[in-house]
Amino acid sequence: KNDNSQQQPSQKKSKKDEAGKFLLKAPKGTRDFDPLQMAVRDNVFKKIIECFQLHGAVTIDTPVFERKEILTQKYGEDSKLIYDLNDQAGELLSLRYDLTVPFARYLAMNRLINIKRYQIGKVYRRDQPCAARGRYREFYQCDFDIAGVYDKMLPDSECVKIMADILTKVDLGDFQIKINHRKLLDGMFEVCGVPKDKIRLVSSSIDKLDKTEWTDVKKELVEEKSIDPEVADKIGEYAKLSGGMELIDQLKSDEVLNKNKSASEALDDLDLLFKYCAIFGIKDKLLFDLSLARGLDYYTGVIYEAILKGDLVDYIAEQQKKALAEKAAARAVAIEKAKGKKTKEILELEDEDADVNVSSGVGTVAAGGRYDELVNMFDKKQNVPCVGLSIGVERLFAVMEAKIKRDNLKVRACETEVYVATPQKGLVEERLRLCQMLWEANIKTEHSYKANPKILHQLQYCEENKIPYAIIIGQDEIENRVVKLREVASRAEETVPREKLIETLSEKLLKTIKTY
Amino acid sequence: KNDNSQQQPSQKKSKKDEAGKFLLKAPKGTRDFDPLQMAVRDNVFKKIIECFQLHGAVTIDTPVFERKEILTQKYGEDSKLIYDLNDQAGELLSLRYDLTVPFARYLAMNRLINIKRYQIGKVYRRDQPCAARGRYREFYQCDFDIAGVYDKMLPDSECVKIMADILTKVDLGDFQIKINHRKLLDGMFEVCGVPKDKIRLVSSSIDKLDKTEWTDVKKELVEEKSIDPEVADKIGEYAKLSGGMELIDQLKSDEVLNKNKSASEALDDLDLLFKYCAIFGIKDKLLFDLSLARGLDYYTGVIYEAILKGDLVDYIAEQQKKALAEKAAARAVAIEKAKGKKTKEILELEDEDADVNVSSGVGTVAAGGRYDELVNMFDKKQNVPCVGLSIGVERLFAVMEAKIKRDNLKVRACETEVYVATPQKGLVEERLRLCQMLWEANIKTEHSYKANPKILHQLQYCEENKIPYAIIIGQDEIENRVVKLREVASRAEETVPREKLIETLSEKLLKTIKTY
Known part of the structure; x- marks a missing residue:
C-alpha cells in the first residue's frame, strides 16, 4: 500500500479493536463524518445556501445551548428529549432542540419586527438512535424563515417556492409538496x-x-x-x-x-x-x-x-430493509453468544431500536408552515408573525449517498488540482520551489512529505485521490528548464517549458470538469 | 421608518426591556451573531478554507460532545473549564474543549496512519468571560493538521507556510511568526x-x-x-x-x-x-x-x-481600553445604585472580569506545533506523529470588525442583486412574474411582501440594503412591454425591453464590484 496516501480514512492499520483502556467511540447516537461524507455534505449545503441567498436571505447564529427556561413549554411531550447540562453556577442550560425557538428568542430579545434569515446548525434530541434509519441524537437543521407583518400568502408562497427550488437543485428525483392549513x-x-x-x-x-x-x-x-x-x-x-x-x-x-x-x-x-x-x-x-x-x-x-418520489426512494427503502435485517440478525447472534450474561455491549444492543419490519424509506425531506404566536410566548407585547421551512438535510445527505453508491458516482474529498512529483533522490527543494510557484498562482497543489519518495507511490497517490494533473521534475527536466505535465487519468505526458507552466496548467484546469 | 426593511437587526421596536417573565438573554459568556457579523465571519472563514484547500486538505466533523473519559488527562489544570452534561443513562459526556483531542480520538478509533485535514467548529470553555477582550465560553476553532510518519520539517514547514498564507490573505496588516522547539x-x-x-x-x-x-x-x-x-x-x-x-x-x-x-x-x-x-x-x-x-x-x-503588527493593532488596543474603562464606570454606577442589594444582575456584574488596566490588544492570532504522542495516549499500539496549526478566528473576526469600523468599509448582510418594485396598486402578480423570471435566471432577487407597498418604501429598502439595481414596473411599462432599470446608488434609470432584461442585467451585474 502506498505509504504516501494522505486522504482516505480507509487507510487503516488493523480493524481489530485493541484500544486499551479507552472505549474509543463517539457518544451514543452521534457520529463522525469522514472526508468523503463531508464532501457530499458540503455540496448539499452549498446548493441550499445558494437558494436561500437567491431569495435575499441573511443568516444569523445563536449558541448551541440556551437557558433552560427558553426551551420549556415549547415542545410538549418531546421536552423529555432535551439534553441538559450540569448546573453552571446557578445557570441551567440545555442544548438546543431546534433552530426555531432560538430564532424566536433572538427576535424577541432584539425586538426585531422583520427579518428574512436562514440558519444552519446542529440540534440535539435524546431520541432512540437508529443509524440504519438515519436517526441521530446530533443532527443538522437548515432553516429559512420570514418574520414580519406582511400581506397574505406572499411570504408563505415564497417559502413553498424555495422548498421546490432546493429540491430541484439537489437533483435527487421528483418530489411532491403536500399543503394544508x-x-x-x-x-x-x-x-x-x-x-x-x-x-x-x-x-x-x-x-x-x-x-x-x-x-x-x-x-x-x-x-x-x-x-x-x-x-x-x-x-x-x-x-x-x-x-x-x-x-x-x-x-x-x-x-x-x-x-x-x-x-x-x-x-x-x-x-x-x-x-x-x-x-x-x-x-x-x-x-x-x-x-x-x-x-x-x-x-x-x-x-x-x-x-x-422516484426510483431512488425505492432503492433506499430496499437498502434500509436489508441493513436493518442484517443488524437484527447480528444482534440475535450476539445476544445468543452472551447467553444471559448482561455485558455492557449486550445491554446497548438490546437498547437499540429493534423494529426492523417497518421501513420508512426516505419520508419527508422538507417541511414548514406559519407560526404567528411563538415570539409572543417570549414577550406578550410583541407580535411578530413568522413563516418558514426546514430542510431535512440529514435525509438529503443519506439520499445523496445512496445515489452516489447506486450510480457509482465519483466523489473527491480534496480539491487538489496538481501533484508535484520527483523521480530521483535529492530533489525535495526543487519540488518545494515548484509547489511555491503553483500556490502563488492559486493552483491547489500537493506533494509528498517524504524527502525521497518512490515515483510509483507518488503517481499512485494521484490516481487514488483523483488529482487531475501531475508535474514530474527530474534531473533532465531541471537541466532543460522544463517539466513533464502528466494527465493522471489518461497517463498522457507532455513537456512544458517552466515559464509556460502556470499558463498551460491554468488553461487545462479551466477545461477540467469537476468530478463532483 | 420603512416598514418594508427585512434585513437590519437594528430595526428595534424599543430598547427598554419588558420581556415579562422570561429573562431573554443568551447564556453567560455566549453571544448571537447578527447578519452583518455573520457576513464578516463567513468572509474570514471562506479565505481560511481556501488556503487549507490550496494545500490539499480534506475536512472531517466530530460531535460537539465527547465521552468524558476521552477528554480527561489532556488539558492539565484547565480540565476544570470543561462543560459536563447531565448523566445520559450512564453515559458521561462533556462538550469538546478543542478540536485537537477529538481529532486524535478520530485517528486512534479509525486507526488512520495519515491524513491532512482541516476542521472548523465551536469549542467550549467555562472561562471567565470578557466581551471587551473577546473572551467567550463558546467560540470557533479553525484547525489544520498533518498526521503521518513523514520526513523532517516537510509537514512542519507547510503548516508555517499556511499560517503565513492565511494572514496575508485576510489582509489585516503585517505579522510575525515566532518559532521555537x-x-x-x-x-x-x-x-x-x-x-x-x-x-x-x-x-x-x-x-x-x-x-x-x-x-x-x-x-x-x-x-x-x-x-x-x-x-x-x-x-x-x-x-x-x-x-x-x-x-x-x-x-x-x-x-x-x-x-x-x-x-x-x-x-x-x-x-x-x-x-x-x-x-x-x-x-x-x-x-x-x-x-x-x-x-x-x-x-x-x-x-x-x-x-x-501595525496600526490596526494599536487602534484595537485603544478601543479595548476605552470599552473596558466604560464598562468599569458603568459597573461602578450600577453597584452604587444597588446599595448593597444583591440582585441577580449585580452579582453577575461583580462576577465579570474587572481587570481594566491590562489591555492585551490583539495578541496571538494563530499558533501550533508538533505533537507526536497524543494519538498514542488513546492507543499504546499506535504511533501517529502530528503537526498542526489553529487559527485564532475569533480574534481575526474582531480585528476585521475593527478595520471595517475604522475605515468605514461597507459590508452587506445579504447578496441581493435586484429588487422588483411597483409604483401603483394591484400589480403584485406582475411583480411575482418578474421575480420568477429573475430567479430562473439565477439572479438574486427580492420584492416587497406587501401587496401594495409605497414606491418610496421600496426604493428606501434598496438603498438601506445596498441592493445595486431596482426594476420598476408600472401600468405604462406593462403596456409597452418594458421595465425601468434603476441603478440604486446613482438613481439613474433606463428603459429596457422585457425580453432584453435578463441579458442587460446580467451584463451590468458582471461589472458590479462586490462591496465586500
Whole structure:
C-alpha cells in the first residue's frame, strides 16, 4: 500500500479493536463524518445556501445551548428529549432542540419586527438512535424563515417556492409538496363535531393517514381518543380528500364548511397560495391534502411538507430493509453468544431500536408552515408573525449517498488540482520551489512529505485521490528548464517549458470538469 | 421608518426591556451573531478554507460532545473549564474543549496512519468571560493538521507556510511568526541546570517574557518555583535571544548546548525549517525566539505562534481600553445604585472580569506545533506523529470588525442583486412574474411582501440594503412591454425591453464590484 496516501480514512492499520483502556467511540447516537461524507455534505449545503441567498436571505447564529427556561413549554411531550447540562453556577442550560425557538428568542430579545434569515446548525434530541434509519441524537437543521407583518400568502408562497427550488437543485428525483392549513383542520373538525379540547388529539391521528389505513386510524379515534364513530366517519370523508385548485373550489362550495369562519378564511388563503405558486411555476408539484396535520404545536396557518418520489426512494427503502435485517440478525447472534450474561455491549444492543419490519424509506425531506404566536410566548407585547421551512438535510445527505453508491458516482474529498512529483533522490527543494510557484498562482497543489519518495507511490497517490494533473521534475527536466505535465487519468505526458507552466496548467484546469 | 426593511437587526421596536417573565438573554459568556457579523465571519472563514484547500486538505466533523473519559488527562489544570452534561443513562459526556483531542480520538478509533485535514467548529470553555477582550465560553476553532510518519520539517514547514498564507490573505496588516522547539527548550533548561521535574514549570514562566520584564520572570522562577538564582540567570541569557538563521548558527557553535542531544537535534530541525521557509518566501516573517514556550502540554517538537503588527493593532488596543474603562464606570454606577442589594444582575456584574488596566490588544492570532504522542495516549499500539496549526478566528473576526469600523468599509448582510418594485396598486402578480423570471435566471432577487407597498418604501429598502439595481414596473411599462432599470446608488434609470432584461442585467451585474 502506498505509504504516501494522505486522504482516505480507509487507510487503516488493523480493524481489530485493541484500544486499551479507552472505549474509543463517539457518544451514543452521534457520529463522525469522514472526508468523503463531508464532501457530499458540503455540496448539499452549498446548493441550499445558494437558494436561500437567491431569495435575499441573511443568516444569523445563536449558541448551541440556551437557558433552560427558553426551551420549556415549547415542545410538549418531546421536552423529555432535551439534553441538559450540569448546573453552571446557578445557570441551567440545555442544548438546543431546534433552530426555531432560538430564532424566536433572538427576535424577541432584539425586538426585531422583520427579518428574512436562514440558519444552519446542529440540534440535539435524546431520541432512540437508529443509524440504519438515519436517526441521530446530533443532527443538522437548515432553516429559512420570514418574520414580519406582511400581506397574505406572499411570504408563505415564497417559502413553498424555495422548498421546490432546493429540491430541484439537489437533483435527487421528483418530489411532491403536500399543503394544508391549520385553520382548515380546526374548522373541519369543528363542523364534524369534534369537541374543542380534542382537536389536537384528533389532528395527530389524522396525520398518520399517509402511512396507516383509515380503518386503523378510525379505530384509534374511537377507541383511544373516545371520538363518536359518526364524528370519526365525517372526519374520514374530509381527510381522504386531496387534489389541486379544483378541490379548493369544491370545498368552497361546501356550505357546512363555509359557514365556519376559520375554514372559510383558510380556503381563501389556500386559493391565493395556489395562485401565487402557479406564477412561480410549481403548481404541478403541489398537492392540497386534508390529511396533512404536522406534529408541532406552534403552527397557526398554512403547513406543508415535501416528499421525494422516484426510483431512488425505492432503492433506499430496499437498502434500509436489508441493513436493518442484517443488524437484527447480528444482534440475535450476539445476544445468543452472551447467553444471559448482561455485558455492557449486550445491554446497548438490546437498547437499540429493534423494529426492523417497518421501513420508512426516505419520508419527508422538507417541511414548514406559519407560526404567528411563538415570539409572543417570549414577550406578550410583541407580535411578530413568522413563516418558514426546514430542510431535512440529514435525509438529503443519506439520499445523496445512496445515489452516489447506486450510480457509482465519483466523489473527491480534496480539491487538489496538481501533484508535484520527483523521480530521483535529492530533489525535495526543487519540488518545494515548484509547489511555491503553483500556490502563488492559486493552483491547489500537493506533494509528498517524504524527502525521497518512490515515483510509483507518488503517481499512485494521484490516481487514488483523483488529482487531475501531475508535474514530474527530474534531473533532465531541471537541466532543460522544463517539466513533464502528466494527465493522471489518461497517463498522457507532455513537456512544458517552466515559464509556460502556470499558463498551460491554468488553461487545462479551466477545461477540467469537476468530478463532483 | 420603512416598514418594508427585512434585513437590519437594528430595526428595534424599543430598547427598554419588558420581556415579562422570561429573562431573554443568551447564556453567560455566549453571544448571537447578527447578519452583518455573520457576513464578516463567513468572509474570514471562506479565505481560511481556501488556503487549507490550496494545500490539499480534506475536512472531517466530530460531535460537539465527547465521552468524558476521552477528554480527561489532556488539558492539565484547565480540565476544570470543561462543560459536563447531565448523566445520559450512564453515559458521561462533556462538550469538546478543542478540536485537537477529538481529532486524535478520530485517528486512534479509525486507526488512520495519515491524513491532512482541516476542521472548523465551536469549542467550549467555562472561562471567565470578557466581551471587551473577546473572551467567550463558546467560540470557533479553525484547525489544520498533518498526521503521518513523514520526513523532517516537510509537514512542519507547510503548516508555517499556511499560517503565513492565511494572514496575508485576510489582509489585516503585517505579522510575525515566532518559532521555537520544545526539544531546544528542554535541552536549554537541562544545560542551565534545571531539574527534570521542573522543566514544565520553568517553561510556563519563560513563556510570559513577551508581556513581562525579565526581572519579574526571574523573581517568579526563584521565589515561586525555587530555581537557583544562578540557574535562572543562565536561562535568562538564552531566553532573551531572538533572531533569524544567524541565531541558529550561533547556537550551533555554542559547545555546551550542542553537547546536549535534544538541543542539537532541535537546532538541526530549525535549520531545515528555516531553509524550507526561505523557499516558500516567508523567511522574513519568521522570528526564532527562545522565549516562546506555548502553554499546551502535548507539544513535542517545533512550536510557533503568529502575532499581528501595525496600526490596526494599536487602534484595537485603544478601543479595548476605552470599552473596558466604560464598562468599569458603568459597573461602578450600577453597584452604587444597588446599595448593597444583591440582585441577580449585580452579582453577575461583580462576577465579570474587572481587570481594566491590562489591555492585551490583539495578541496571538494563530499558533501550533508538533505533537507526536497524543494519538498514542488513546492507543499504546499506535504511533501517529502530528503537526498542526489553529487559527485564532475569533480574534481575526474582531480585528476585521475593527478595520471595517475604522475605515468605514461597507459590508452587506445579504447578496441581493435586484429588487422588483411597483409604483401603483394591484400589480403584485406582475411583480411575482418578474421575480420568477429573475430567479430562473439565477439572479438574486427580492420584492416587497406587501401587496401594495409605497414606491418610496421600496426604493428606501434598496438603498438601506445596498441592493445595486431596482426594476420598476408600472401600468405604462406593462403596456409597452418594458421595465425601468434603476441603478440604486446613482438613481439613474433606463428603459429596457422585457425580453432584453435578463441579458442587460446580467451584463451590468458582471461589472458590479462586490462591496465586500
